[in-house]
Amino acid sequence: MVQKECWKCNIRKRLRFDTHEQLPYHPLRAERKVISLMNEYHVIGKRLPRIDAKEKVRGQAHYTDDLKLPGMLCGMILRSPFAHAGILKIDASRALKVPGVKAVITGDDTIKAKYGVISRSPKFVDEYALAVDRVRFIGEEVAAVAAADPDAALEALDLIQVDYEELPAVFDPDEALKPGAPQIHDHAPGNMSREFHLKQGDVEKGFLESDLVREDTFTTQSAIHAYLEPHAALAEWDMSGRLTLHTSTQTPYYVQQHLALTLGINPDRVRVIKPYVGGGFGGKSDGMAALDFCAALLARKTGKPVKLVYSRDEEFTAARRKHPVTITMKTGVKKDGTLVARQCKAFLDGGAYCSLGPLTTVLVGTFQTLPYRIPNYQYDGYRIYTNKPPCGAMRGHGGPQAHFAQDVQLDMIAEELGIDPVQMALRNGLRTGERSAAGFNIISSGFAECVRKVAEDTKLKEKKSYRKSDRGKVYGIGLGCGGFPSGAGFYFTNTTSAHSSVIIRAGEGGGVSVLTGASDIGQGSDSIICQIVAEVLGLGLEDIRITSADTAMTPPDMGTYSSRVTVAAGNAALKAAHAAREEIFRVVAKKMEANPEDLVAADRRIFVKGSPEALMSFEDAVNLYQTENEGAPLVVKGSYNSPDKMSPTYSFGAYVAEVEVDLRTGEVQVQRITAGHDCGQPLNPMSVEGQVEGCMVMGMGYALSENLSFEGGQTLNPSFLGYRAPAANQSPEIVVHHIVGHDPEGPFGAKETGEGSLDPVTPAIANAIYNAVGVRIKDLPITPEKILREMKKKAKGHEKETD
Amino acid sequence: MKKKLIELQVNGEVYSLAVKPNDTLLDALRDHLGLVGTKEGCSVGECGACTVLANGRPVLSCLTLALDATGVQITTIEGVSQGEALDPIQQAFVDHGAVQCGFCTPGMILTAKELLTNQKRPSVAQIKESISGNFCRCTGYTKIVEAIEAASKEQGA
Numbered sequence: 029m030v031q032k033e034c035w036k037c038n039i040r041k042r043l044r045f046d047t048h049e050q051l052p053y054h055p056l057r058a059e060r061k062v063i064s065l066m067n068e069y070h071v072i073g074k075r076l077p078r079i080d081a082k083e084k085v086r087g088q089a090h091y092t093d094d095l096k097l098p099g100m101l102c103g104m105i106l107r108s109p110f111a112h113a114g115i116l117k118i119d120a121s122r123a124l125k126v127p128g129v130k131a132v133i134t135g136d137d138t139i140k141a142k143y144g145v146i147s148r149s150p151k152f153v154d155e156y157a158l159a160v161d162r163v164r165f166i167g168e169e170v171a172a173v174a175a176a177d178p179d180a181a182l183e184a185l186d187l188i189q190v191d192y193e194e195l196p197a198v199f200d201p202d203e204a205l206k207p208g209a210p211q212i213h214d215h216a217p218g219n220m221s222r223e224f225h226l227k228q229g230d231v232e233k234g235f236l237e238s239d240l241v242r243e244d245t246f247t248t249q250s251a252i253h254a255y256l257e258p259h260a261a262l263a264e265w266d267m268s269g270r271l272t273l274h275t276s277t278q279t280p281y282y283v284q285q286h287l288a289l290t291l292g293i294n295p296d297r298v299r300v301i302k303p304y305v306g307g308g309f310g311g312k313s314d315g316m317a318a319l320d321f322c323a324a325l326l327a328r329k330t331g332k333p334v335k336l337v338y339s340r341d342e343e344f345t346a347a348r349r350k351h352p353v354t355i356t357m358k359t360g361v362k363k364d365g366t367l368v369a370r371q372c373k374a375f376l377d378g379g380a381y382c383s384l385g386p387l388t389t390v391l392v393g394t395f396q397t398l399p400y401r402i403p404n405y406q407y408d409g410y411r412i413y414t415n416k417p418p419c420g421a422m423r424g425h426g427g428p429q430a431h432f433a434q435d436v437q438l439d440m441i442a443e444e445l446g447i448d449p450v451q452m453a454l455r456n457g458l459r460t461g462e463r464s465a466a467g468f469n470i471i472s473s474g475f476a477e478c479v480r481k482v483a484e485d486t487k488l489k490e491k492k493s494y495r496k497s498d499r500g501k502v503y504g505i506g507l508g509c510g511g512f513p514s515g516a517g518f519y520f521t522n523t524t525s526a527h528s529s530v531i532i533r534a535g536e537g538g539g540v541s542v543l544t545g546a547s548d549i550g551q552g553s554d555s556i557i558c559q560i561v562a563e564v565l566g567l568g569l570e571d572i573r574i575t576s577a578d579t580a581m582t583p584p585d586m587g588t589y590s591s592r593v594t595v596a597a598g599n600a601a602l603k604a605a606h607a608a609r610e611e612i613f614r615v616v617a618k619k620m621e622a623n624p625e626d627l628v629a630a631d632r633r634i635f636v637k638g639s640p641e642a643l644m645s646f647e648d649a650v651n652l653y654q655t656e657n658e659g660a661p662l663v664v665k666g667s668y669n670s671p672d673k674m675s676p677t678y679s680f681g682a683y684v685a686e687v688e689v690d691l692r693t694g695e696v697q698v699q700r701i702t703a704g705h706d707c708g709q710p711l712n713p714m715s716v717e718g719q720v721e722g723c724m725v726m727g728m729g730y731a732l733s734e735n736l737s738f739e740g741g742q743t744l745n746p747s748f749l750g751y752r753a754p755a756a757n758q759s760p761e762i763v764v765h766h767i768v769g770h771d772p773e774g775p776f777g778a779k780e781t782g783e784g785s786l787d788p789v790t791p792a793i794a795n796a797i798y799n800a801v802g803v804r805i806k807d808l809p810i811t812p813e814k815i816l817r818e819m820k821k822k823a824k825g826h827e828k829e830t831d
Numbered sequence: 832m833k834k835k836l837i838e839l840q841v842n843g844e845v846y847s848l849a850v851k852p853n854d855t856l857l858d859a860l861r862d863h864l865g866l867v868g869t870k871e872g873c874s875v876g877e878c879g880a881c882t883v884l885a886n887g888r889p890v891l892s893c894l895t896l897a898l899d900a901t902g903v904q905i906t907t908i909e910g911v912s913q914g915e916a917l918d919p920i921q922q923a924f925v926d927h928g929a930v931q932c933g934f935c936t937p938g939m940i941l942t943a944k945e946l947l948t949n950q951k952r953p954s955v956a957q958i959k960e961s962i963s964g965n966f967c968r969c970t971g972y973t974k975i976v977e978a979i980e981a982a983s984k985e986q987g988a
Contacts, residue, residue, distance in 0.1 A: 077925045084933030085921040085940060087868015087908030094867035179832070179851075254968055256872045256880060256934040306870070306934030307968050340873035550932025550969050714928035714974075721971035722931065748877040748966055756972040757956075757963035 070630060071563045072776050075714040078555040079569055080304070080548070089304045092260035092276045093337050100262070101130055103326050103336035104181040105318065106171040106188050107346060108163035111415040111741030112197035112210060115161055115190060118171060123187040128180030131329040132188060133322065134171045135160040139292040144382050145282060145315045145420075146520045151215055152222075155381040155418075157290045157321035163192070164212055164380035165417050166741045167346030172322035174334045197415035199741050201354070201377045204412050212380060212413040221378045221411040222386040226393050228465045231360075234369025234404030238360030241369075242441055245356045246433035247807045250377075250736040251729075252349040253422055254753050257306020258340060259347065263323035264333040271328075272299045275320050278308040278549050279587030280577045282315030285521060290321055291328075299580040305549040309726075310421035311348055312549065313589040314383055344746030349736065350422035351376040351388050351411075353429040357437055365445055365452035369404035370465075372396065374430075376411040376419070383420030385411050387520075391426030394466035395787075396434050398511030399475045399680050400456040405465035415741050421589060423723070424786040427512060428730060432808060435508045435791030440804065449507050449795075450483045453682065458511065468513065468674055472779070474706030474767040475511065475680035481704040481765045483507070486684040492799055501688045501697075504800025508792030509682045512784025513675030514774065515592025526667035528596040529583035530604040532561065535661035536654065538632075538647030540567060540608075542574045545585025546597035551782050552715045553593040557601045559711055560775055564605035565612075566629030567646060583665070591780035594711065595676050596668050598775035603666025611664060612649045615656045620644070676773045679784040680706040683724075685760075685792035689800040694812030694819070696797060698728050698760040701789065705764065708771035708779040717764045719781040724762055727789025729754045735809050837901050841866065842910025850897040856890075857881045859897035860907060868908035868937050872966070879965030882938035883907050889942050908937035911944065920944055920982040929978035931969035939965045943979045951987050955980065 083089040120132035135158045144153035159170045171188050175181035196210040203209055204219040212219055235241050261275040271291070277283050280300040288295035305312065319336040327334040338347065353376050360369040374392045378385045393407030424431075442449040457475040458464055483489065488505060496503040519527070531543040542561055548554040558572045575582055585597060609629055616634045617624040626637040634649050636642040644652070653662050670676045686700045701724045710716040733752040737744040745751055770777035790808070798804050803818035834849040839859060848863045857874075860866040860883070869892055872880030876894040883892045884906040892900075911918045917925065920943050930936050939962060946953055946961040953961070958979045959972065967975060 075928070077928070078930065080933070081925040081928075081930045082917070084930045084936050085908075085917065085924045086912055087866075087937045089933050090867065091870075091934065093871065094861075096865075256878060256932065256966065256968055257870070258872070304933065307932040309968070337871075340875065340878075550934075552931065718928050718931055718970055718974060721973040722969045723971070725971035726968070747875065748873055753966065753968065755963040755966065756959045756976070759959065759972040759976075762971060762973045 069563060071559045071569065072711055073709060074712065076559065076569060076712055078552050078715070079558055080554060091257055091304045091306055092262055092274050095262050095274055095303065097262065097264055097333035100333040100335055101174040101176060101326070101330060102178050102181050103172055103174045103323055103334045104185055105169050105322055105336070106185045108159065108166060108168040108170050110163060110192055110194055111166050112195040113163050113192040114195060115159060115163065115170065116193055117191040119189040120171065122189065123173060123184035126180050126184045126187065128176035129173060129184045130176070130332070131174045131326055132171060132184065133325050133329060134158060137325065138290065141290050141292065143286045143290050143316065145384055146382065146386050148520065148522065152382045152386045154213060154215065157318060165415050167417055168380070169318040169322070172326060174326040174330050197741055199414050199416060199738065201375050201412040201414060204414050212415065216413060219413040221382060221413045222389040224390045224393060224409040226405070226407040226466060229404030231369045231371045231404045231406045235360040238368045239363040240441060240445060241358065241360040242437060243356065243358040244437050244440070244806060245354065246436065247354050248352055248429045248432060249808050250349055250352045250738070251422065251734050252344065252736055252751065253309040253311035254748065254751060255307030255309055255311055258338045258343050259312065259317050259319055260335065260337040261320045261323040262333060262335040263327040265328055270297050270299065271324055272301065273320060273324060274301045274303055276305050276312055277302055278313040278547050278589055279315050280547060280579055281545060281584050281587060282520070283320055284579045286316035287320060287324055290316070291324060299578070301578045302547050302576070305547065308549040308588065309423040310425060310589060313421050313587065314348055340748070341746045344736065344751065345743045346417055348383050348418060348420035351378065351385065351419040351429070353392060355429060355433040357433050359437055359441065361441055363445060365442060365447045365455055367400055367402050367456045370402045371406045374409045376409065378411040378413050379416045379418040380413060381418040383418040385419055388421065388426045392430045395427040396430035397464035397466040398468060398678060399458055399509050401458055401462060402465040416738060423726065424783045425590065427510065427783065427787045428727070428790055431508070431510050431787040432790045432794065435788070436794050436804070436806065439506065439795040439798065448489060450479060450488060453479045453507065453509050468678055469672055471677050471773060472708060472769055472771040473680055474769045475682070477767045478680055478682040478704030478706050479509065481767060482682050482684045482702050485763070485765065486686065486702050488684055500691050502691060502800040503686070503688055504796040504798070505684060505686045506792045506795025506799055507682065507684055508788035508790065508795065510784055510787030511678050511680045512591060512780055512787065514595040514677045514679060514780035515670060515675055516590040517670035517673040517675050519586055525584035527669045528585045528600040529665060529667040530557070530597065530600040531583055531663065531665045532604045532608045533661055533663045534608065534650045536651060538650045540565065540572045542572055542601065543582045544574065544597055544601065545577045545582040546593045547577050547588040549588050551588070551719065553588065553597065555715065556594055556711050557597060560598055560601045561605045564602065564609055565646065567632055571632065591783040594778050594780060595774045596670065598778065599668040600666045602775045603668065604664050607664035607666055608662060611662055612653055615653045616644055616649050619652060677771050677779050679779040679781065681784055681788050683788035683792045685789070685796040687793060687796040687800060689797060689815065694815035696732055696810065698793060700761040700763065701792065702763040703765060703785065704767050705781065705785060706767040706769055707781040708769050708774050709777035710766050710768065711776060711778050713766055716766065716781045720764045720785040721762050723785035724789050725754050725759050727786045728760065728793060730808065731790040731793040732809050733811070835898065837898060839900060839905060840903065841905045842907060852898060854897045855893055856883070856895040856897050856900040857892040859900070860892060866907050866909050870934050870937060872934065879942065880935055880938045882941045882965060884941050884945060887945060887948060889945050906941065908940060911940060919985045920947065920979065923978040923982035923985065927974050927978040927981060929970060929974040935965055935967040939967065939975060943982070946979070947983050947986055952983055
């Protein structure tokens with residue numbers, strides 16, 4: 029049978045993708061080649077196109093708003109026009125008379141259960157799905173309508189009469205902390221949403237031992253994800269009282285929990301399906317969004333499917349965003365640049381509700397303990413409620429704010445000490461086996477290699493003294509560094525579920541199905557999980573079908589946040605794939621009268637090590653498994669929990685930005701960014717580069733232009749052009765160096781890439797601007813106005829000096 | 832609002848449909864014809880996700896009234912590939928990792944399609960300029976530019 033199978037196979041025809049074509053073997057050729065193949069990855073580490081790319085380029089990938097159900101109604105949300113007000117009365121009678129309008133819901137139609145993504149403390153569970161008695165920011169959800177078409181829904185929104193009693197509001201965290209300030213929540217006296225304190229060593233003693241101590245204050249702006257696909261949700265109930273919700277989310281399992289809580293039903297009655305998602309960057313990681321709830325409740329009330337889609341205006345005015353933070357950083361160093369002590373105080377402008385902010389308050393303090401060794405460290409973080417839209421997680425989650433402060437200040441210190449920032453980074457960088465001041469255990473660090481690589485490649489030291497100027501434009505170069513956890517080591521809720529689980533099923537035909545709750549939102553995790561499974565089972569990517577995520581079918585998973593999917597879901601997939609291989613090897617070994625340990629899976633076949641003529645196709649092997657198991661399909665599972673409650677492992681990076689500043693206009697053009705990124709073993713280098721490149725341009729926008737402006741709690745620039753996220757013609761040349769390593773914990777040695785790549789970008793650009801024009805802007809974004817103002821100030825000061 | 836019967840020529844087919852005077856071409860494509868490959872990212876003409884070709888020229892379908900789209904040949908992303916085979920630009924997007932979340936992809940490909948129809952070997956700067964009305968938040972544009980460049984070389988070869 030084995031022989032026959034081999035004669036039948038047409039290897040050339042069946043090798044379908046590049047990596048296999050490069051493999052110079054045929055099962056009937058020399059044994060040596062089969063053995064050498066075992067030591068080489070077939071799928072891992074290859075620049076493979078993503079499994080969903082074809083559907084996406086053909087316009088066949090369906091996102092939530094592309095879905096339609098028979099009899100579906102259109103939902104819309106009425107939002108508060110006041111930053112702080114009591115709701116006295118809501119009268120929807122006129123709205124309900126509009127032809128086509130089927131239902132209106134308000135807080136009174138709900139069970140008035142509060143929810144919050146971090147449900148471990150009741151203090152953080154501070155939000156109603158629809159406002160009850162009071163609104164706390166402009167844009168807060170007050171009522172929702174379902175109608176046959178958008179025109180009727182819009183008309184109805186206009187006719188819902190809400191009587192408000194305006195209350196004094198507060199928009200600035202400093203003001204909110206003052207005695208007598210308007211109080212936003214009863215549970216939070218003084219508007220203190222969260223405090224977090226961390227102490228390691230003795231900072232006072234550290235400062236005494238330091239040769240130089242610097243204190244600077246940095247401020248960061250209100251930034252927002254600006255993912256391209258607006259939030260959308262489609263809800264439908266069946267006759268047995270079960271809800272199915274398609275939604276654009278990063279965290280289907282949290283959506284399930286929050287919906288169950290706010291609708292007052294058991295979570296097993298809620299099925300959340302994540303279709304294709306058009307980006308999230310943390311903006312869809314809060315669990316339930318108001319529109320999920322409104323779609324569900326409206327659908328229940330009308331007995332019809334209801335779809336809600338946020339307008340871009342709603343996204344910019346009411347959706348979650350990044351925390352503006354004021355960071356005061358005091359750092360003490362030795363003459364040679366060795367870090368001795370750091371004291372950091374951070375005030376986060378939280379907006380009206382918690383969202384993920386209580387965690388952000390922690391992370392601003394902990395993430396800045398990467399990538400450097402800080403022997404004495406103290407952090408005091410405060411998150412303050414204000415009457416603005418709630419701030420939550422955004423890519424990097426507290427890291428970009430802290431790293432901007434950290435690496436700009438270190439650049440200042442290096443200059444003051446007259447030492448090379450590269451040497452300083454190398455001197456202080458965390459090495460394998462060390463522990464950061466916040467307790468991050470570094471099990472693999474390629475930080476020094478990252479720094480050396482980018483410094484060498486960009487000729488950083490040499491170019492720093494260029495001061496090259498051409499037609500009124502000055503050149504500058506700067507370094508920024510970072511490190512980032514590869515996933516949180518804990519759930520936000522109390523649960524018995526593993527952090528990630530993966531189920532693999534194989535049946536007649538030999539096709540393999542992978543079920544995962546990990547959510548691909550565009551970052552490519554589906555492809556990575558398939559690559560891992562394919563590698564272990566000796567299959568091609570096209571042999572694997574993946575379902576992610578559907579809470580009725582896929583096993584629970586924390587979701588896509590904290591850069592966790594590759595390591596956590598990847599490890600779960602790896603375990604499940606090993607379990608599947610073990611089952612298959614067991615039956616094949618018996619049939620072939622071989623030892624299971626001597627079997628190898630490659631190229632859709634199972635071989636016997638040492639006798640390559642003994643082989644069986646994967647398909648036959650699966651059929652054999654079924655025959656041996658009363659026809660039952662092969663179903664296996666694998667789970668993963670971070671062994672460290674902080675994070676399993678950490679990525680590192682060092683980036684160099686090269687800019688040109690126009691002396692007349694203050695305009696900055698980022699010419700090139702060069703990255704050295706240590707994500708261990710890149711599972712798909714093309715995908716890793718995609719993450720790094722995306723971070724670079726997002727970090728550039730954060731450094732130079734992106735900013736939500738407010739007046740009286742009102743967002744003044746709720747549009748893509750008003751917000752000024754970078755367009756293609758502003759994008760720099762990008763060079764990515766993979767610093768390849770092998771992490772002991774990550775699947776095939778891999779670590780994170782998706783968020784850590786953002787942290788070094790902004791300080792690198794800020795330092796490059798200083799190198800060009802000699803002014804430090806410690807307030808993001810670094811706009812032309814600020815540069816010109818500082819340059820003028822500097823010139824005046826200089827004049828005075830020479831006078 | 833009273834509906835009006837119009838004929839749209841989309842991807843080589845003629846469709847009759849009744850639209851409201853304020854229905855956009857985007858509404859007509861997505862809601863009436865089920866051509867949901869064209870995406871709605873902002874509905875105010877800023878993000879470029881809804882880009883389609885009208886007589887080969889890129890237009891923002893969210894700013895174009897359906898009533899004004901009669902008498903022109905509309906091409907949407909569904910009409911770019913020839914049967915099973917991908918257009919060289921689509922193939923280049925796949926091969927070069929130019930697709931992440933994919934929401935900007937249809938509009939981006941149609942803009943690139945027009946560029947490469949009128950300019951055989953555009954420079955990197957010209958590619959960046961031509962897609963600067965198509966917003967992408969995932970890729971940093973790098974691999975998109977690489978893909979378009981590769982497709983132009985393929986086309987020139």
